[in-house]
């Protein structure tokens with residue numbers, strides 16, 4: 001991470017992602033409540049908050065797995081709410097899940113080459129594991145250290161390896177922004193270090209990240225900008241250090 | 257399913273395996289082509305024609321229900337749609353049903369795409385129930401519509417070929433459709449489309465989030481799985497000469513289809529074929545011994561329970577896994593001491609639990 005990227009003023013410039021007045025209720029629970037924030041271009045942004053504060057729900061709304069009750073979502077300045085999930089992915093979004101979700105009965109390589117970059121009938125008829133995506137998948141698996149498990153069923157990987165495979169899956173279409181939901185949860189410390197290293201590497205190569213994480217040292221280490229969510233809305237934002245000493249944040253974690 | 261072992265055998269220098277498979281398929285094709293010339297036996301020929309029909313049904317069903325995981329219990333509706341389309345057009349235009357079979361295919365696929373657009377928004381049990389409802393709605397419509405001649409059914413033109421050939425042309429037509437069905441299923445499995453369908457079966461939300469346009473994929477799968485079934489319906493109608501709503505829009509045919517695939521192995525190319533070759537002769541046996549169709553339903557129900565209990569993955573995947581495990585153990589013994597970091601090498605158990613939920 002370079003320092004030129006870091007100043008909060010960057011926020012005024014290009015935002016890779018912007019969320020405006022996003023709302024989502026589940027029955028009586030306002031899981032996301034008038035939530036607005038921007039993810040600065042070129043950043044690794046942290047999204048933290050107590051359990052149940054709506055972090056995963058925000059991810060589900062951004063990726064289109066849930067329909068918002070109101071609000072707008074803009075990726076690189078263009079509205080994406082209203083698009084189906086795959087079109088958002090084609091626009092440059094990627095994500096991983098809080099609990100790794102894989103295609104367990106497919107091989108590790110197949111897990112990565114599954115998506116299309118866009119929709120054309122002709123592409124549906126192409127050989128499954130071939131071409132540019134095959135090369136890209138091979139390269140990614142090499143980098144996350146799973147290349148030798150290419151032909152194994154994904155369900156046979158250890159949990160940490162599954163998390164790494166999910167990272168490779170999220171990156172295969174060369175997204176502009178990847179949403180990581182607790183990349184370090186359930187992963188042993190050595191693997192967490194590896195994960196952080198990979199995130200930094202891919203960030204240097206031009207992918208921005210929005211990271212939900214409870215592991216504070218990791219957030220401090222990885223992120224140049226942090227958003228704090230409580231009760232479904234952003235209560236604080238700024239550099240990791242500033243946020244950590246914000247009274248509203250302490251209040252939310254202790255009271256909440 | 258069976259994929260890893262395929263990949264494994266390929267990795268283990270299995271060019272010979274592929275060649276062997278091709279040789280077996282070629283030999284089977286030659287045998288199938290020569291059979292009716294060598295053996296003039298109506299009983300066997302009839303059984304083979306119906307087996308080929310079941311291969312078309314089960315291979316088709318396997319595309320949408322085996323690969324994509326959307327279990328249809330109404331697949332025989334598309335047999336009926338093909339049969340009625342071809343029969344009505346043959347009567348109107350005075351053309352051979354063989355020539356019209358492609359239109360039966362088209363009718364089935366278009367209808368599948370349309371109803372798929374609606375039904376495939378639902379998943380799991382809701383989808384299953386809708387497909388059953390669809391089958392019975394189609395039966396009701398054909399029973400009550402005037403242009404289908406209702407419960408009186410339709411009588412097709414008699415075959416025009418010399419009596420000496422009897423049912424042999426039906427056999428070739430149905431065998432061709434069966435071969436095409438297996439070909440289609442194998443081709444789908446190898447494409448990006450097929451991989452997307454497997455992903456949808458495993459985790460549809462995840463597939464969509466990764467960039468698989470799930471809507472188009474599912475509807476295409478449904479249409480692809482019914483296309484050749486529609487054509488087979490046309491040939492079947494011609495073969496029967498007389499069709500009626502209760503015979504053609506028949507839940508038992510759907511049940512046979514599902515049973516054949518479950519027995520042979522869901523999501524594999526050859527499982528549905530193997531299953532058809534077991535289930536159809538069984539059904540003939542049941543016919544000769546019990547006659548009544550209600551007994552059929554009980555028999556197939558019992559068989560289905562046995563398969564689910566004792567062979568939940570079907571014959572071929574179970575065999576493949578056995579072989580794969582043997583190969584692994586041997587490989588592990590060969591390079592003893594090499595670090596293997598996989599969670600559960602050679603343990604089928606944990607995996608099986610996982611996949612049972614994934615199929616529903």
Ligand SMILES: Nc1ncnc2c1ncn2[C@@H]1O[C@H](COP(=O)(O)OP(=O)(O)OP(=O)(O)O)[C@@H](O)[C@H]1O
Nearest residue numbers: 026029031049050051052053054055056057058098
């Ligand atoms: N599908 C759902 N149906 C009903 N309520 C839900 C659903 N998903 C989330 N919620 C509720 O919405 C609120 C926010 O949940 P969410 O999972 O977004 O929190 P989170 O910040 O990701 O928490 P955690 O840190 O524990 O993962 C919680 O009260 C949760 O119970």
Ligand SMILES: [Mg+2]
Nearest residue numbers: 055056057098
């Ligand atoms: Mg969460």
